[in-house]
Amino acid sequence: MTADAPTRSPGPTTPAARALAPDLARGFMLLFIALANSHYFLTGPSVMGGYPQNGSGLDAAVTWLISTFVDGRAFPMFGLLFGYGVAQIVRRHEASKPRAVRRLLWRRSAALVVVGLLDALLFYVGDILAAYGVLLFLGAWAVRWRDRWLVLTALAFFVLTSLPSDGSLVISLAGPDAAMLPPDAGTMVAERALVALFVATLGPLGFMCPFMVGLWVGRRRILEHPERHRMLLGVTASIGISAAVLGAQPVSLMLAGVVTPPNQPTLELLGSLHDTTGTLGGFGYAALLALIAARLHGRRRPVIDAIAAVGQRSMSCYLMQSVIWAVAFTPFLLDLSGTLGVAGTALLATGTWIVTVVLADRMRHAGHRGPFETLVRRVTYGPRALARTSDPAGDARRSTGP
Template identity: 70%
Template sequence: MATTPQTRPAGPTATSERALGPDLARGFMLLFIALANSHYFLRGDTVRGGFPMDGTWLDSAVTWLIATFVDGRAFPMFGLLFGYGVAHIVRRNEALGPRGVRHLLWRRSLVLIVVGFLHAMLLYVGDILAAYGVLLLLGAWTVRWRARWLVLVAVAFFALGLAPSADSLSVSAEPPDASMLPPDLAAMFSERIVVQPIIMLFGPIGFACPFLIGLLAGRARVLEQPERHRRLLIVTAVAGIGVAVLGAQPAALMLAGVTDVPGEATLELIGPLHDAAGVLGGFGYAALIALVAARLTGRTGRITEAIRATGQRSMTCYLMQSVVWAAVFTPFLLDLSGTLTVTTTALLATATWLGTVAAADWMRRTGRRGPFEVLVRRVTYGPRRT
C-alpha cells in the first residue's frame, strides 16, 4: 500500500507523552537561572563579576555558592536542552524533507527572536530567547550534519571560550549601566535598542557548543531513555560537575573575598576557565537530573509534577521571572538594587522561582498550557496544532 507523504508538521508532542528528564531539568534549573540573573542588578562600592564586594560573611558564602554551582552552569544546560529539543522536532518531522524541516525551525526561530526582542526592551536586557532564535536560524543548517562534524565544531566553539579575557570578572565602582537600570522610560528604550542586538547576535557563540552536543544527545535520545545510557550519564554527571566545581574555584574564592584579586593577566585566564568549566557542568547537571528522573518515572509525587510542569512551561516561567526583576530593581519602580544584598537577592530569586512553580502547577491542574508555549507552537505548527 502506498503511503501518503507528510505535507504538514507532525505537531508538538502531547504532554502525556513527554519524557520526564528534560522537563524536570528545565523546571529545576530555572531556579539557577533566577539566581544567576538577579545578582547582576546589585549596586555596591565595588562590584566584581556582578557581585558587590562589600557585604557580610554570609554574602561572601552565598557569592561562593552561586559562583561555584550556578553562574555559567545553568545557561549551557539550557543550550544543550534547546539542541536536544530541536533534534526531537527534526525526528518527528523527518518526512517533510530537509527543506520542510528547515522552514519549520526557521518559523520557530523567528518567534523566539521577536519575543526575545520585546522581552529585552520591556523587561530584561539580558534576554537569551532572541539569542536562541538567532542560533536556531543558523543551526537549522546543522541538524543533518554527521556526528563527527557536530563534535568538531562544538569543540572549536568550546576552545574559543577558553581564549583569555577578563570581561566576566571586570571590576566597577559604578552601578549597572542604564540598559540594566534605566532611570526613565526614554533611557530604557534608547539604551536597550543598542545593547540588545549585540547580545542577540554574539550570544549564540557561547551557546553553540551546548546546542550542537544537544543535537547529538537528542538523536540518541539519551535523556529520554536514561536506562539505555546509564554509564554515559553517570560519567558525564560525575566528570562534568566535578570539573565545573574545581574550575570555578579560582574565580569563586576571589569573588567571595577568600583570596586576593590577582593581576590582570591571571584574571584573563581564570574568567574563561570558570566559564568553560561551566559548560561541562551544564552537561553534568543534565545527566544527573536524567538519572534522577529515571528513578522517579512512574512514581512521581506532587513536588516532582510541579517542577515538571514548570519545565513544560519554561519560557512562560522565565518571562515571569523578568517581571519580578523589572518591578523590584528598576529605578523608577521599586529601585531596590542598592538596598538588597547578595543574600537577600538570592532569597528573592528562590521565592520568585517557587512562585513560578506554583503558577505552573496551577496551570497543570487546570489543564492550561503556558501562554508563550502556545504562541511558539501556534507560529511553528499552525493554529490547529498547539
C-alpha cells in the same frame, strides 16, 4: 495514502507524550537562571563579577555558593536542552523534506527573536531568547549534519570560547549601567535597543557548543531513555560537576573576599577557567537530573511533577522572572538594587522560582499550556496542527516514564 498525497505536520508533542528528564532539568535550572541573573542588578562602591564587595559574611557565603554552582553553569545546560528539543522536532518530521523542516524551525526562530527582543526592551535587557532564536536560525542548517561534524563544531566552539579574555562576566569590574537600571522609560528603550541586538547577535557564539552537543544527544534520545544510558550519564555527571566545582574555586574564593584578586593576565586566565569548566558543569547537571528522573520512574512525585511543569512552561516562567526583575530593580519602580544584598537577591530569586512552580503546577492540573509556549507553537505549526495535538487533560496524567 498514495505516494504523492500530502502529509500533515505531526505538530508539537502532546503533554502526555513528554519525557520527564528534559522537563525536570529545565524546571530545576530555571532556579539557577534566576539566581544567576538577579545579582547583576546590585550596586555598590566596589563590584566584581556582579557582586558588591562590601557585603556581610552571609553575602560572602552566598556569593561563593552562586559563583561555584550557578554562574556560567545553568546557561550551557539550557543550550544543550535547546539543541535536544530541536533534535526531537527534526525526528518527528523525519519524513518531511529538509527545506520544510528548516522553514518550520525558522518560524520558531522568528517567534523567539521577537519575544526575546520585546522582553529585552521592556523588562530584562539580558534576555537570551533572541540569541536562541538567532542560534536556531543558523542551527537549522546543522540538523542534518553527520555526527562527526556536530562533534567537531562543538569542540571548535568550546576551544574558541575558552580563550582568555577580559570579556568574562565573572571578572568584570563594571556595575549595572543605564541599560540595566534606566532612570526613565525613554532612556530604557534607547539604551537597551543596541544592547539587545548585541546580545542577540553575539550570544549564539557562547551557546553553539552546548547546542551542537544537544543535537547529538537528542539523536540518541539519551535524556528520554536515561535507564539505557546510566553509565554514560553517571560518568558525565561525575566529571562535569566535579570539574565545574573545582574550576570555579579561584574566582569564587576571590569574589567571596577570601583571596586577593591577581594581576590582569592571571585574572583573565581564571575567568576563562571558570567559564570553560562551567560548560562541562552544565552537561553534568543535565546528566544528573536525567539519572534522578530514571530513579523516580513509577513513583508518586508531586514535587517533581510540579518542577517538571515549570520545564514544560519554561519560556513563560522565564519571562515571569523578567517582570519581577523589572518591578524590583528599575529605578522608577521599587528600586531595590541599592537596598538588597547578595543574600537578599538570592532569596528574591528563590521565592520567584517557587511562585512559578506553584503557578505552573496549577496550569498542569487545569490542563493549560503556558501562554508563550502556546504562542510559539501556534507560530511554528499553525492553529490547525496545534488543535490536532492539543491534549487538555494529558498534562495532568502525563506518563511517569521517560
